[in-house]
Amino acid sequence: MPTASPPQRALPRTILLATDLSSRCDRAQDRAILLAKGWAARLCILHVMPVEEPADLPSWRRDRSGAAARAEQQIRADLEGCGTECDVMLARGEAAETILAQAEAMDAGLLVTGVARDDMLGRATLGAIVDRLVSHAPMPVLVVKGRPRGAYGEILVATDFSESSRQALQAALHLFPAARITLFHAFQVPFEGFISRDANMQEMRDQAAAELDDFLRHVQGPADWRDRVTPLLEYGQAGALICDYVQARGIPLVVIGTQGRSGLASFLVGSTAKRLLAALPCDTMTLRQHG
Incomplete structure (x- = not known):
């Protein structure tokens, strides 16, 4: 639980x-x-x-x-x-x-x-x-990296479906009530160097979708929060995908928890976190997990 x-x-x-x-x-x-x-x-x-x-x-x-x-x-x-x-x-x-x-x-x-x-x-x-x-x-x-041009209108929240990333999403919903939020999760096929990526891709996507549904069921937010959050499941390496998405869409703020469960955990702690935070062209807000 x-x-x-x-x-x-x-x-x-x-x-x-x-x-x-x-x-x-x-x-x-x-x-x-x-x-x-x-x-x-x-x-x-x-x-x-x-x-x-x-x-x-x-x-x-x-x-x-x-x-x-x-x-x-x-x-x-x-x-x-x-x-x-x-x-x-x-x-x-x-x-x-x-x-x-x-x-x-x-x-x-x-x-x-x-x-x-x-x-x-x-x-x-x-x-x-x-x-x-x-x-x-x-x-x-x-x-802060970007020049402020008004309130944050769009935000990306990175998630690995951990409690830390759930708290990051809830904080974004609470602090920026007018912002549209992309909830971004990247998945990969394990051991894809040894097994067929294409044959297992749909299974991994379905598993990620099921985890996403469970993750969202436990989010605590304002009454309209589901109308503001757009989930995005994408195959690939999370750090590179997030940087590319931010640049392509002009996202001004990325919100991340600093304690992950898996996937994102590898770059939300340690030296890879530093590389991601340095590589992102936009502002970043980090939160340590409470409880």
Whole structure:
């Protein structure tokens, strides 16, 4: 019998945006502001500075209080005209641990951040800090890559029919009540190098369809949730298919649980998860399973 899903919580009352003040975090800030307005939530912006500055800094960079003042000034300048009240917080410490501690202390319902940039290759990467946030935050983590152009109208939720992916679907239904959702499952024929793929394809599709029906029976959502969810069963490798579907359809957000049962489990945990989250061109929201 499946584990009982937790009851739906109210919309987040507090959103924490973690920023390194780089241009990549501007998009995360714009998205966090949109969400805060839509949910009537408090928005807190946190910038973590290193405990110790490098010893070889020029003289004008050695004033710690001055560095903090400049950081706050930049954040407030970026917020000018945003139309919502924001709390600005500065801290010193190890970035990921400080962000996680602050998010839990304020009972944040959502943690928002941008992606790092590989200065040598000139491309966006997840980075060690974002990877740790995704792996350890008890609340949903939204990693923003795209330029916000309004509310999320279409969302892809990846499922392996596990309880974790069920909670991911329920969260998407709850947090984004106007969005259309594609529930995506990829299946493969086991040992297809040794048995006929074509001969077993329909059997595996039928099995996936039966599992899908059972999965949907245990979803807890608003009264109209079935009208908003379109299941999609597809043969192939899940990570590659999801990336291709997102690019082909222009999906702005993918929601995934970070604990899988099978199939998706191989890339929702460990190094393959990092590759998927880095490869997706859109925003991603990850959720750790509760209960």
